[in-house]
Amino acid sequence: MYPLKTIVKYNPLNLADSANTFTTVYLGNYVPGNFNEGVGSHCGVDIFPIVTHDNIYACMDGVVGMAENKPADGNCIVIRHDNVPDPLDMTKKTTLYSCHLHLSEMSVTVGQLVSEGDVIGKSGNTGNVTGSTGEHLHFQIDRAEAPFHPYWPFTFADSKAAGLGFFESVNAGLGLENAKKFTVNPLVYLDRIETYNGTSPASVTPVVSKPIVSSVLVASLENTNPRSNVKKSTDSVPSNMWGFSDVPSNYPYATAINFLKSKGIVGGNNGQFHPEATVTRAELLKMVFGAAWVPLATGQQNYFSDIDPASWQAPYANTAKINNIIGGYPDGTFRPNNPITRAEAFKIIINTFHSGVLDTVSFPVFQDVTVTDWTAPYANFAKAQELIAFSGNAFEPNKLMNRGEVASAIYALMNRG
Numbered sequence: 001m002y003p004l005k006t007i008v009k010y011n012p013l014n015l016a017d018s019a020n021t022f023t024t025v026y027l028g029n030y031v032p033g034n035f036n037e038g039v040g041s042h043c044g045v046d047i048f049p050i051v052t053h054d055n056i057y058a059c060m061d062g063v064v065g066m067a068e069n070k071p072a073d074g075n076c077i078v079i080r081h082d083n084v085p086d087p088l089d090m091t092k093k094t095t096l097y098s099c100h101l102h103l104s105e106m107s108v109t110v111g112q113l114v115s116e117g118d119v120i121g122k123s124g125n126t127g128n129v130t131g132s133t134g135e136h137l138h139f140q141i142d143r144a145e146a147p148f149h150p151y152w153p154f155t156f157a158d159s160k161a162a163g164l165g166f167f168e169s170v171n172a173g174l175g176l177e178n179a180k181k182f183t184v185n186p187l188v189y190l191d192r193i194e195t196y197n198g199t200s201p202a203s204v205t206p207v208v209s210k211p212i213v214s215s216v217l218v219a220s221l222e223n224t225n226p227r228s229n230v231k232k233s234t235d236s237v238p239s240n241m242w243g244f245s246d247v248p249s250n251y252p253y254a255t256a257i258n259f260l261k262s263k264g265i266v267g268g269n270n271g272q273f274h275p276e277a278t279v280t281r282a283e284l285l286k287m288v289f290g291a292a293w294v295p296l297a298t299g300q301q302n303y304f305s306d307i308d309p310a311s312w313q314a315p316y317a318n319t320a321k322i323n324n325i326i327g328g329y330p331d332g333t334f335r336p337n338n339p340i341t342r343a344e345a346f347k348i349i350i351n352t353f354h355s356g357v358l359d360t361v362s363f364p365v366f367q368d369v370t371v372t373d374w375t376a377p378y379a380n381f382a383k384a385q386e387l388i389a390f391s392g393n394a395f396e397p398n399k400l401m402n403r404g405e406v407a408s409a410i411y412a413l414m415n416r417g
């Protein structure tokens, strides 16, 4: 019965049709027979299987990020999909996470690459599934900006503070704004990209042209810049605090630096940015993780012998290790205070943004990088995406990266078209 996009046509005007198998709709509530979207904070769709323990298929190509049993979610598979059309602007690419809950069986493991249509498991009733709903698939798609996956828009503490139980909280729409911000209607999205393959993005019919019964969806599509609707609080930087005295408007990376400042991603010192100054390895992680909204590791494990677990550097270095963004040195150190080289910086920045960089390259673009260098894929990507201004044909992998260049690379990836 899955993937849904090839089996069941999403029709927002007819969600109550007995032919469909949806029990609880996106942003719906648990009131039986209620198929209205936007009235509750259920941030996925619940789908009855056609047969017990029905096959569940990957909806798009991706890599398995989670395949584990969790108390509420039961057997839960999360797949990361890189370079897929951004639901807020189909002409752009983004990363999304598809989440499959309550499975009876999981047939993939973390790190496994899956293709659209691959069987990843079977539907079930593990986790928090009440008797009345019975076996179903809870299917949702999270945006990369969600602080964790599968995203849920309220915590137990939030429910308690509101004096509500779990189901009452969903029915009351607790956390609805966060649900809209960090998830997308998975059925609408998959229907939209069904015609995406092989067609130019511009020709994809935008979902707003479909009959939409809920204003929620329309509202969520109005903002065409997915990055601009996050970190709202930092947009309130007073205008007299914009800009740095040592970054004149004609400075090569002035736009990038001022953009990151306005988002609260970089700061300065006494009104100066020091764009030519070097960046330590830990400082770089802080900047790029802030820009990419990478959730920081909060576990107790400390991976590097030269980092104090209580230091500010620890969560950044541990997060980099856990996410395979950078592994540290063979002797088990991270050397957080060392200035970072171009080669190292591009590896971290590009990996953090899941940019789909290739493992190998077939041709060199710089005279000082050979195709077998580990840095070659990053160097070629940096050149192709114009992450910084290179001088001539030189990548200068061991040159220290300066703050202005870091800002330029992050800015370019945040705003990649």
Ligand SMILES: [Zn+2]
Pocket (backbone or CB within 6 Å): 024, 042, 044, 045, 046, 137, 138, 139
């Ligand atoms: Zn559900």
